Amino acid sequence: MFLAEEEQGALPPKGDFSAWYNELLWRAEIMDVRYPVKGLYVWYPFGFAMRRNVYDLLRALLDRDHQEALFPLLIPENEFAKEAEHIKGFEEEVYWVTHGGLTPLEVKLALRPTSECAIYPMYALWVRSHADLPLKIYQIVNTFRYETKHTRPLIRLREITSFKEAHTVHTTWEDAERQVEAAIALYREFYDRLCVPVIISRRPEWDKFPGADYTIAVDTVMPDGRTLQIGTVHHLGDHFSKTFQITYEDAGGEQKYTHQTCYGISERCIAALISMHGDDRGLILPPDPAPVQVVIIPITIGKRKEEVSAAAEGIGKELAASGFRVKIDTRDIRPGAKYYYWEMRGVPLRLEIGPRDLDARQVTAVTRLGEKSQIPRETLVDGVRDRLSSFSAALRERAEAHVRTHIGVSHTLDEVAAAVEHGVTLVSWCGNRECADLLEEKTRAAVLGTDVRSAYLVDAGGPCVACGKQGTTALVGRSY
RNA sequence: GGGGUAGUAGGGUAGCCUGGUCCAUCCUAGAGCGUUUGGGACGCUUUGACGGCAGUUCGAAUCUGCCCUACCCCA
Numbered sequence: 001m002f003l004a005e006e007e008q009g010a011l012p013p014k015g016d017f018s019a020w021y022n023e024l025l026w027r028a029e030i031m032d033v034r035y036p037v038k039g040l041y042v043w044y045p046f047g048f049a050m051r052r053n054v055y056d057l058l059r060a061l062l063d064r065d066h067q068e069a070l071f072p073l074l075i076p077e078n079e080f081a082k083e084a085e086h087i088k089g090f091e092e093e094v095y096w097v098t099h100g101g102l103t104p105l106e107v108k109l110a111l112r113p114t115s116e117c118a119i120y121p122m123y124a125l126w127v128r129s130h131a132d133l134p135l136k137i138y139q140i141v142n143t144f145r146y147e148t149k150h151t152r153p154l155i156r157l158r159e160i161t162s163f164k165e166a167h168t169v170h171t172t173w174e175d176a177e178r179q180v181e182a183a184i185a186l187y188r189e190f191y192d193r194l195c196v197p198v199i200i201s202r203r204p205e206w207d208k209f210p211g212a213d214y215t216i217a218v219d220t221v222m223p224d225g226r227t228l229q230i231g232t233v234h235h236l237g238d239h240f241s242k243t244f245q246i247t248y249e250d251a252g253g254e255q256k257y258t259h260q261t262c263y264g265i266s267e268r269c270i271a272a273l274i275s276m277h278g279d280d281r282g283l284i285l286p287p288d289p290a291p292v293q294v295v296i297i298p299i300t301i302g303k304r305k306e307e308v309s310a311a312a313e314g315i316g317k318e319l320a321a322s323g324f325r326v327k328i329d330t331r332d333i334r335p336g337a338k339y340y341y342w343e344m345r346g347v348p349l350r351l352e353i354g355p356r357d358l359d360a361r362q363v364t365a366v367t368r369l370g371e372k373s374q375i376p377r378e379t380l381v382d383g384v385r386d387r388l389s390s391f392s393a394a395l396r397e398r399a400e401a402h403v404r405t406h407i408g409v410s411h412t413l414d415e416v417a418a419a420v421e422h423g424v425t426l427v428s429w430c431g432n433r434e435c436a437d438l439l440e441e442k443t444r445a446a447v448l449g450t451d452v453r454s455a456y457l458v459d460a461g462g463p464c465v466a467c468g469k470q471g472t473t474a475l476v477g478r479s480y
Numbered sequence: 481g482g483g484g485u486a487g488u489a490g491g492g493u494a495g496c497c498u499g500g501u502c503c504a505u506c507c508u509a510g511a512g513c514g515u516u517u518g519g520g521a522c523g524c525u526u527u528g529a530c531g532g533c534a535g536u537u538c539g540a541a542u543c544u545g546c547c548c549u550a551c552c553c554c555a
Contacts, residue, residue: 022551026491034490036531036549148481250527299518336519354518364518444555 009342012279017224017310021275022153028283028344030274031153038358039151039158046345047270049291051162054270055140056289057193058164061186066136066166071118073141074109080117083243089210090114093145111144116262117209119167127258130171130250134179135346137167141217154271154390162267169246176235176259180216183233183263187218190265191230195199195286195396196220196272197403199424201449201475206433207261213237217449219479221406222273225423227448227479230272233263261354274346278397283346284368286395287388288298293325294384295342297335299354312353315380322381343368348391349384351375367391369398400455407456413442413465416476420445424477427465435466439476448475 011027012019017150025031030047043051048340059068083085090113097109112118119137127135140312151157166183172177184200191198198218208215209232236411238257240246247257277284287293296319298312309330316328327347329338335352342350352364362374365387375383406423410416419425420443431448436447454474464471 018551038549297518301517332517334517334519334521336517337521338519340520352518356518390547 004244011280011282014223014278017222017275020278020280024274024278024282025153028274028346030270030283033153037158037410038451039147039156041153041157043161046291050285050289051267051270053291054194054273055162055290057166058190058265058269061137061190061445062164062166066138066168068139069137070139070141071115071122073081073112075112075115075118077108077110077277080110081120083211083240085239086116086211090145093147094228094234095144097148107215108156109226113142113143113145114163114264115139115141115143115165116167116240120240120246122244123169123258124244127169127246127248130248133169133171133248133258135169136166136179137168138164152480154267157267158407160266160285162270163264164266165262165264167260169241169260169317171248171256171258173235175238176237176261179261180233180263182236183261184216184218187231187233187263187265191218191220191269191272192267192396193286193288194273194391195399196230196269196276197396197455198398199227199403199407199475202454203449204433204436204447204449207446209236211239213239219448219475219477220276221403221424221477222275222480223402225406225421225478227424227477228268228272228275229479230268231263231265234261236260237260255367257424268419276402278346281340282344285346285348285394286392286397287348288392290343290346290348292327292342294319294327294349294390295338295347295354296326296328296351297326297338297342298330299335299352299357301355302360307358311358313350315353316376318380319400322385324384349387351384367394370449371392404456407454408462409458409464410465410476412458413439415444416465417443420476420478424448424460424475426460426473427476428460428462428471429474430464430467430469432464432467435464437450438466445476445478448477449478450474 011023012253014020015035027229028046030050032042032044035042093113094109097111098105125137127133141163144162145158147156147158149156168179170179177313188198198220200216200218203215203217212234214235216233217229219227219229222228238259240260241257247255247479248258250256273289279447296312296316298308300308312328313410316326319326333340346368350366352366357363361377363377363384365371365375366372367387369391373387408419408423408425410419410425410427416425416427416439428452440446450472452473460473463469
């Protein structure tokens with residue numbers, strides 16, 4: 001039985017997450033990993049359509065009060081070298097362009113690992129007056145990092161293809177801090193639309209963005225219990241402002257340094273999306289990001305083929321006119337084969353229409369979670385809308401249950417070591433690096449952050465898990 | 481960062497140790513013909529591969545070296 005399934009091409013079980021993930025990527029036509037350069041992967045059209053939907057969503061959220069722009073990929077060495085702490089954080093990972101054709105360049109050009117050094121010299125020109133502030137700009141671009149660790153499609157790449165980075169400029173530190181909170185709220189909303197639960201925390205000093213005052217991170221818990229950082233928000237203070245001379249004239253006519261933030265999300269959001277919801281049969285996508293929201297399978301047999309096809313066309317048109325992304329699968333293969341095909345690709349809702357449905361003036365609806373029902377033909381659009389929204393709710397609930405059951409509280413290092421085998425854990429931590437290092441050594445897990453914000457949070461309480469001194473709650477886990 | 485294993489058709493394997501000139505097989509995909517059709521249909525015909533570069537040799541998938549890529553384990 002098991003062998004038969006394998007011959008028919010079942011995925012590895014999701015319990016074997018690494019194998020499941022790798023195979024799903026090409027079976028669901030998301031990424032082709034066979035490009036012959038380490039850490040670079042190809043988006044298939046289906047994966048790209050999903051990417052577009054996800055980033056359209058993100059764009060729509062940002063466009064409420066940000067402007068989209070586009071800065072160059074290449075950064076001259078002298079600009080790149082300006083902020084000492086920043087370059088130190090990235091120097092091991094930068095790709096350099098050293099030649100134009102056969103001619104060595106007088107000034108080497110960096111492929112952006114992130115765009116601060118491309119954007120801020122321009123901000124210095126753009127920002128004149130307090131009336132120009134706040135300035136909130138974002139771009140969606142590729143960035144390059146020469147990763148030395150194991151690369152993994154969508155998760156650790158040498159070319160991040162889909163980096164949304166926002167860079168804001170403010171008059172005061174406090175105003176920038178408010179922007180940090182606004183960005184966190186925006187990211188929460190974004191991930192809610194993807195039905196991906198998140199845990200927000202403040203990264204330890206040594207793990208913050210190079211050149212930032214502090215870094216707030218957005219993490220999620222993957223199926224194997226490891227965490228994935230799927231967003232960061234940085235308060236940059238006036239570090240970059242001083243480096244790049246971004247000043248403004250205040251109402252009193254005085255020149256002052258600006259305060260800045262930046263925050264980013266990469267295609268890791270898609271890794272989280274597919275990993276969180278997928279199952280042994282393939283992808284499961286919430287309606288918002290799904291390239292195909294409703295697939296219609298005409299059950300065409302014998303003499304009524306024309307009639308069924310026409311009915312399928314009719315419901316397809318009606319749903320498309322109501323704004324759904326619909327696909328009618330008219331391929332000349334058996335219906336069962338189509339079911340498997342679209343299940344692999346995560347389509348939220350399947351509508352079947354055959355002679356029996358015609359006679360009963362209905363369509364048969366099956367969600368990707370396997371809930372089967374009939375929708376009267378007359379109330380089709382409402383029926384589809386209902387099923388999609390309850391499908392979203394069910395997905396969100398499922399995902400939250402996963403996170404809730406993979407987060408615990410530990411009071412000793414032994415408990416931590418056991419907990420991080422299958423999830424994340426909250427501990428009490430004194431805040432000293434020595435204790436974090438000891439914890440990492442004993443448990444092979446890291447202190448991810450403090451000031452943990454999560455619906456699943458309980459106060460860890462008690463003395464520091466490593467040294468016994470007074471501590472506060474911190475998030476600990478193994479991360480990708 | 482350290483170590484290990486491996487690369488043969490779109491995917492998975494055999495052959496390699498012991499070199500021999502049409503590289504075999506399974507799945508899938510494509511082309512063709514026929515029978516099929518409410519959960520992965522079937523028969524027959526056919527297309528398609530030794531990761532790259534160099535070396536050894538009369539002769540290399542096989543031996544040697546380097547490179548590239550992938551996966552696993554440890555830090």
